[in-house]
Amino acid sequence: MHENTQAPWWRTATGVTMLGLALVGIFYVLREHFGHALGALPYLVLLACPLMHLLMHRGHRHGG
Template sequence: MHDDVKCSWWRSRTGIAVIGLALVAAFYVLREHYAHVFGVLPYLLLLACPLMHLFMHHGHAGHGEARDRTKPEAERGRI
């Protein structure tokens, strides 16, 4: 029996080389433009607030309906 186990592209020699080059390039770009990057951080923080509200609000019962999940359905008058 011959098992062909394919490793992911990121773990191949080419993938590791690309990741290494991308890290080196990111270091030099950030090193030369760190004032621009740090100047944008407050705006990214402000942008994160409404995005977190939009994408993380699905766990609530909704704005108009507060549900008590400790009581069974029959006690809440739903059945």
């Protein structure tokens, strides 16, 4: 089989930086705009469903 020697993207310097910036942004939105963020929660859940469907089907290895 094939060995994966490349580190996952979230363990690279760019990945850690992007995750850190995302956490700071999420903290700011929840801290300053909690009422607005709470109002958008149902839409975010509905948006998460098709995104999870698309991203999780990549692991089935169809066609290989």
